[in-house]
Each structure stands twice: as structure tokens, then as C-alpha cells.
Amino acid sequence: MTNLAVVGGGVIGLSAAWCAAKAGHDVTVHDPEPARGGASWLAGGMLAPVTEAWPGEEDVLSLGEASLKRWPGFASDLAQEGVAPGLAAHGTLVVAFDSADAGHLDILAGYLHSIGRAAERLTGRETKRLEPGAGSVRSGLHVPGDLAVDNRKLLDALYAACVNHDVRFVRERVETPPDAEAVVLAAGAWTGRLHPQLAGAVRPLKGEILRLKPRRGCLPPPTRTVRAVVEGRPIYLVPRGDQELVLGATQYEAGFDRAVTARGVRELLEGAERVFPAITEYELVETAAGLRAASRDVLPYIGVLDDGVFAATGHHRNGLLMAPVTAAAVVAWLEGEPPPEGVEAASPARLHQKEHV
Amino acid sequence: MTNLAVVGGGVIGLSAAWCAAKAGHDVTVHDPEPARGGASWLAGGMLAPVTEAWPGEEDVLSLGEASLKRWPGFASDLAQEGVAPGLAAHGTLVVAFDSADAGHLDILAGYLHSIGRAAERLTGRETKRLEPGAGSVRSGLHVPGDLAVDNRKLLDALYAACVNHDVRFVRERVETPPDAEAVVLAAGAWTGRLHPQLAGAVRPLKGEILRLKPRRGCLPPPTRTVRAVVEGRPIYLVPRGDQELVLGATQYEAGFDRAVTARGVRELLEGAERVFPAITEYELVETAAGLRAASRDVLPYIGVLDDGVFAATGHHRNGLLMAPVTAAAVVAWLEGEPPPEGVEAASPARLHQKEHV
Numbered sequence: 062m063t064n065l066a067v068v069g070g071g072v073i074g075l076s077a078a079w080c081a082a083k084a085g086h087d088v089t090v091h092d093p094e095p096a097r098g099g100a101s102w103l104a105g106g107m108l109a110p111v112t113e114a115w116p117g118e119e120d121v122l123s124l125g126e127a128s129l130k131r132w133p134g135f136a137s138d139l140a141q142e143g144v145a146p147g148l149a150a151h152g153t154l155v156v157a158f159d160s161a162d163a164g165h166l167d168i169l170a171g172y173l174h175s176i177g178r179a180a181e182r183l184t185g186r187e188t189k190r191l192e193p194g195a196g197s198v199r200s201g202l203h204v205p206g207d208l209a210v211d212n213r214k215l216l217d218a219l220y221a222a223c224v225n226h227d228v229r230f231v232r233e234r235v236e237t238p239p240d241a242e243a244v245v246l247a248a249g250a251w252t253g254r255l256h257p258q259l260a261g262a263v264r265p266l267k268g269e270i271l272r273l274k275p276r277r278g279c280l281p282p283p284t285r286t287v288r289a290v291v292e293g294r295p296i297y298l299v300p301r302g303d304q305e306l307v308l309g310a311t312q313y314e315a316g317f318d319r320a321v322t323a324r325g326v327r328e329l330l331e332g333a334e335r336v337f338p339a340i341t342e343y344e345l346v347e348t349a350a351g352l353r354a355a356s357r358d359v360l361p362y363i364g365v366l367d368d369g370v371f372a373a374t375g376h377h378r379n380g381l382l383m384a385p386v387t388a389a390a391v392v393a394w395l396e397g398e399p400p401p402e403g404v405e406a407a408s409p410a411r412l413h414q415k416e417h418v
Numbered sequence: 419m420t421n422l423a424v425v426g427g428g429v430i431g432l433s434a435a436w437c438a439a440k441a442g443h444d445v446t447v448h449d450p451e452p453a454r455g456g457a458s459w460l461a462g463g464m465l466a467p468v469t470e471a472w473p474g475e476e477d478v479l480s481l482g483e484a485s486l487k488r489w490p491g492f493a494s495d496l497a498q499e500g501v502a503p504g505l506a507a508h509g510t511l512v513v514a515f516d517s518a519d520a521g522h523l524d525i526l527a528g529y530l531h532s533i534g535r536a537a538e539r540l541t542g543r544e545t546k547r548l549e550p551g552a553g554s555v556r557s558g559l560h561v562p563g564d565l566a567v568d569n570r571k572l573l574d575a576l577y578a579a580c581v582n583h584d585v586r587f588v589r590e591r592v593e594t595p596p597d598a599e600a601v602v603l604a605a606g607a608w609t610g611r612l613h614p615q616l617a618g619a620v621r622p623l624k625g626e627i628l629r630l631k632p633r634r635g636c637l638p639p640p641t642r643t644v645r646a647v648v649e650g651r652p653i654y655l656v657p658r659g660d661q662e663l664v665l666g667a668t669q670y671e672a673g674f675d676r677a678v679t680a681r682g683v684r685e686l687l688e689g690a691e692r693v694f695p696a697i698t699e700y701e702l703v704e705t706a707a708g709l710r711a712a713s714r715d716v717l718p719y720i721g722v723l724d725d726g727v728f729a730a731t732g733h734h735r736n737g738l739l740m741a742p743v744t745a746a747a748v749v750a751w752l753e754g755e756p757p758p759e760g761v762e763a764a765s766p767a768r769l770h771q772k773e774h775v
Contacts, residue, residue, distance in 0.1 A: 276677050320633050320701035327687040327698070330680050341684070344677035348702060 427452025
């Protein structure tokens with residue numbers, strides 16, 4: 062039984078704390094505002110590494126797929142702790158507005174078929190039949206198996222599960238790693254301040270996200286996640302049950318600034334109106350900005366930094382997706398076992414291997 | 419000394435209550451949320467009847483001009499009560515993007531000159547010299563004398579002034595006129611429910627308004643109110659000191675719905691970016707929707723309804739502007755004197771004169 066300090070109470074820190082406590086360790090989480098203050102509170106919640114993958118991110122895709130396999134078990138274990146994390150297999154629809162978008166969907170469909178995933182290329186008319194609220198789309202790609210999780214229910218579920226397993230919470234901001242046998246650094250964009258190896262290797266990547274809900278007489282939200290690229294900007298609409306729609310997300314380098322900007326809101330709304338025109342009459346219930354933890358190469362840093370100090374940060378837009386595999390890596394480390402498959406590539410050891418990765 | 423009940427604690431109700439109490443009457447204001455809950459909390463604060471006038475609203479313009487003359491005295495009396503209402507003579511710049519807009523500015527300039535007001539027609543280049551942050555404008559009209567008031571400071575000042583004069587507050591919603599020697603109905607869009615003559619004559623006219631502030635490195639807000647019509651929609655930007663900018667306002671018939679819509683926010687932001695491009699990097703600090711009290715003919719209803727019952731409602735977008743003259747009309751009624759000049763046209767007696775005004 063190890064005395065473990067986890068710095069950071071977002072989805073990564075809470076997942077690690079819960080899994081470590083369940084494995085019998087004595088865990089304390091340090092965070093001024095656990096489950097609420099970080100990027101995971103503002104996430105879209107898509108668990109869809111393939112339709113989210115960007116070119117050149119193959120290691121990220123592998124690690125995402127490895128974590129995705131763990132998600133159903135992770136969610137059902139969590140639900141047994143008392144609070145269901147809101148996992149939904151409602152699928153993804155990616156829509157194309159022009160021939161370049163359509164070409165991208167052809168490639169994505171081919172890739173999904175090659176790995177044995179169901180994926181259906183649709184005409185514009187078929188796309189509209191699937192999601193009658195879709196805008197004037199040229200074609201679509203339907204990925205029926207894709208998972209999504211309600212990020213806020215998930216955080217509440219993780220917090221409750223931690224409490225079940227006697228995890229302690231210290232609601233303070235940590236400037237240096239706490240004194241403990243083992244320390245996990247999972248403070249998201251702020252982790253770079255906690256260890257010299259991570260200084261400059263983790264940076265904030267700002268994102269704005271909106272929440273909307275249909276007013277009386279409005280078309281209900283789409284029944285699945287809808288994604289598109291509008292004027293070069295990726296956009297997603299994720300339904301949260303019938304009554305809320307999460308619309309994200311911008312992506313900027315803006316330091317630790319968390320202001321919601323006029324531009325971000327306007328661009329998200331413009332893009333969403335193209336994808337799903339009925340949204341124009343929806344109520345805008347929340348505007349927010351958060352800071353993703355960006356690494357130098359989009360892969361997170363998951364692994365040992367020093368004796369007794371473990372990095373679990375730099376997850377970019379993949380924190381929710383990769384929480385199960387990251388938590389499993391923390392537990393493996395505590396138990397002296399090798400890391401789960403796919404995690405090796407994310408070792409922070411790569412920070413020493415080249416000056417510029 | 420009359421026992422007076424004022425229903426409504428917005429700018430009209432509080433102005434009437436303060437002036438009546440100052441004149442020696444015994445006043446109670448009935449409002450679940452005085453100074454905060456109504457349309458005046460969300461106003462832009464322009465006191466500029468001329469640059470705001472719409473064709474066919476001559477009586478409104480006369481009444482607005484009559485009230486405008488009272489504003490400097492009203493503001494200085496109010497400041498002497500302890501809280502300054504934030505009156506600024508920072509002027510208005512109306513900008514034109516096309517020849518139709520420019521033609522409208524020519525007419526407006528001609529009218530202002532005819533009534534002896536200073537007003538300067540500017541080329542695009544001169545407009546940019548006056549407000550370097552203005553967008554690609556064709557020409558402009560500068561009205562240097564125009565007043566604006568900080569609506570929130572004004573409401574705080576009126577509330578404080580009421581307290582100074584022993585006005586009582588009953589923080590409850592009123593369904594029928596309270597029992598009192600004299601009653602003023604000033605419940606804005608909700609006033610129609612309080613008297614049969616006003617049923618159907620006062621309706622809510624929804625408006626959305628945003629507040630923004632410059633982030634570090636942003637161009638500061640314009641130094642005066644800037645107005646324009648963008649794609650047929652009137653828009654205004656009103657600076658509140660250096661650090662905040664009020665951006666308004668949409669106008670819809672939507673019943674008592676107070677939801678901020680995606681469309682409203684998007685249209686305001688798009689319009690503002692055209693008028694003042696630097697706003698795109700501003701922080702969006704508040705989105706809100708309120709309900710103006712609309713009459714059938716844009717003129718308010720100011721006058722006697724029944725023995726002992728006085729209407730002070732239906733001010734549309736002119737509530738702040740017309741508060742001094744409306745309050746003066748209430749005091750004149752209590753004193754048995756004739757109403758101030760210009761108010762006669764606003765008498766609710768016109769509701770009987772024609773079926774459809």
C-alpha cells in the first residue's frame with residue numbers, strides 16, 4: 062500500500078486516484094476545485110479517436126483506440142460505485158460541405174473499414190434522412206458505434222467513486238509536488254510548473270465551448286454527435302440527452318487566458334448554423350473557455366519522470382478518451398508492472414531523446 | 419400628502435417614486451426585484467432621441483426631446499442624493515456602409531441643423547480619424563452633444579435616492595393594483611395584466627444585449643456611442659468608461675420569452691465586427707435578454723386611466739430617456755397640475771379614441 066499524492070482533480074487525476082484507491086493505495090488529491098475547475102468540465106465528451114484523428118497523429122490514434130477498448134468496462138465499474146457516467150453509444154455523423162471534405166470522408170471510411178469498424182458513406186439525401194436537421198450537406202459518413210460520455214456526469218461519478226474509496230481531498234493549489242511516497246502530476250495545462258522536465262513541454266491550448274438548449278417549438282438536437290469542418294475550423298455538436306447540445310470547440314494559443322472572446326462565440330455559432338440550422342433559435346445557456354494541456358507532439362506524457370514522480374498530462378483534446386488507459390498506467394506503475402499497451406510511446410522519456418520533438 | 423403605490427421598480431417606477439417622495443408624498447414601490455429585474459437593467463443608456471428616431475415617430479421624438487432637456491437637471495439632482503448616475507456627453511457617431519445609409523445620414527444631419535443641434539457630416543476618412551477603430555465605413559455623422567447614461571449606475575442612484583426619501587419597498591409581485599390613494603402602474607411589459615384598459619395595449623418586445631470588455635492588447639472601446647444599421651438591423655456600441663462596451667440590441671416579438679438565442683448573439687457580434695472590428699478579440703462578459711414594454715404606436719402611455727390610477731408604461735426603447743418627463747407627469751398629476759409639455763400626446767385616453775391606433 063503506497064501513499065500516493067495526485068496533483069490535479071480533473072478527469073485524469075480523479076481517474077488515477079479512483080483506480081489507485083480501488084487497488085488498495087492510500088490516495089490524496091490536491092486541487093483547489095476538484096471535478097470543476099479544469100478543462101474536463103468543459104469538454105465535449107466524444108470518445109471517438111478515429112473520427113477525431115488528425116493526419117500525422119498515428120501514435121495518438123493507437124493510444125486512443127487502446128483506451129477506447131477500456132471505456133465500457135471503466136464506465137460500468139464506475140456506475141457500480143453509485144453514479145452513472147452517462148456513456149452513450151449514439152454514434153457520429155461527419156458531414157461534408159464540399160468536394161475536399163468529401164474526399165476526407167472517403168479516406169476516413171476506408172480506414173475504418175480496414176480496422177473492421179462499421180462506417181457508412183452517405184449521400185446528401187441519406188445524410189438528411191439520418192439527421193433531418195442537418196444543413197445543406199454534400200455527403201456524410203455515419204459511424205454508428207462511436208461512444209460519447211457526459212463529461213459532467215463523469216466527473217461527478219469519479220468524485221463519488223473516489224469518496225467511496227476514502228480518497229482525501231486537499232482543496233489548495235499546489236506549487237511544488239507534495240511530500241508522498243508516490244506523486245502523480247495531473248494538473249493539466251498547469252503541470253509544466255510542477256516539474257523541471259515538463260517546464261515548457263506542457264502548454265495551455267485554449268478552447269471555447271458553448272451549451273445550448275432548444276426553446277419551445279425548436280427542432281430537437283441531433284440524435285448523435287455531428288462533426289464538420291467549416292471554413293477550416295473543426296466543429297462538433299454533441300447531444301446531452303434531448304435537452305442540451307454541446308457545441309465546440311475553438312483552439313488557440315493564448316497562454317493562460319480564459320476569456321471567452323467575441324470571435325470564438327461568433328465562429329462557433331456561425332459554424333453550427335451551417336451544420337444544423339435549427340440551432341439559430343436555440344437558447345444559448347453557457348459560454349466558457351478552458352485550457353487543454355498541450356504537449357509538444359499531441360501525444361500525452363504518461364510515465365515516470367523521477368523516482369516516485371509520474372507524469373499524467375499533455376492529453377490535448379483527448380483527456381476523457383484516454384483517462385482509462387492513463388489510470389491503468391498509474392496503477393501498473395504503483396504495482397511495479399509494465400505499462401498497458403500503447404502507453405510506451407507516451408513516455409516522457411522522449412523529452413530527453415531529442416531537443417525538438 | 420398622498421399615499422402613493424408605484425407598481426414596478428425599473429427606471430420609470432423608481433424615478434416616479436423618488437420625485438413623488440421628494441415632493442412630500444408617502445410612497446411604496448412594489449417589485450419583486452427593484453432596480454434589477456426589468457428592462458432598464460439591460461438598457462444601452464443612449465439619451466439620443468434624434469439619432470434613434472425612426473420615420474413616423476414624430477410625437478415620440480417631441481416627447482423624447484422634452485425629456486432630454488430635463489436630463490441634466492435630473493442627473494445633477496440625483497447625484498446630490500449621493501450616487502452619481504453616470505451621465506456622459508460623449509456624443510454619437512452614426513456610420514454608413516453604403517449609399518442608402520449615407521442618404522439617411524444626410525437627412526438626419528439636415529434635421530439636426532434645422533433644430534439648431536450641432537452635427538457634422540464626415541467622409542469615411544474623417545470618420546476613421548474620429549474613431550480609429552471604426553470599420554470600412556463610407557461616411558459618418560458626428561453628433562457631439564448626445565448624452566448617454568450608465569443604466570446600472572442610474573438604477574443604483576435612483577434606488578439610493580428613494581431610500582433617502584423614505585420610499586418603502588415591497589418585494590413581491592403584484593397581480594392587481596395595490597390599495598392606495600393613488601397608484602402608478604409602471605411594471606413595463608407586465609403592466610398590461612394590471613388594468614383592463616392596458617390589456618393587449620402593452621406587450622413585451624424582446625431584446626438581446628451583450629457586454630464586452632477589451633482583453634490585454636486590444637484596441638480600447640470607441641470614445642462615443644457608435645450606431646449603424648447592418649443588414650437592416652440597427653446596432654449600437656455604447657462605451658461604459660474605458661473598460662466595458664455595451665452592444666445592442668435585437669428586437670423581436672417573442673411573448674414573455676427571455677432566452678438569449680444563438681441567432682441574437684451571432685447577429686449582434688457579426689454586426690459589431692463590421693462597425694468596430696477590434697471587438698472580435700474582446701471578452702464577452704455578459705449575454706442577456708430583456709423585455710421592452712411596447713405600446714401600440716411606439717408612444718408610451720403616460721396619464722390617468724381611472725380615478726386614482728395612472729399609467730406610466732409602454733416606453734419601448736425610450737424608458738431611460740423619458741424617465742424624467744414621466745416622473746414629472748406623475749408629480750403634476752399628484753399635485754393636480756397640468757402635465758408637462760409633450761405628455762398630452764402620450765395620454766392613454768387615445769386607447770378609447772380608435773379601435774386600432
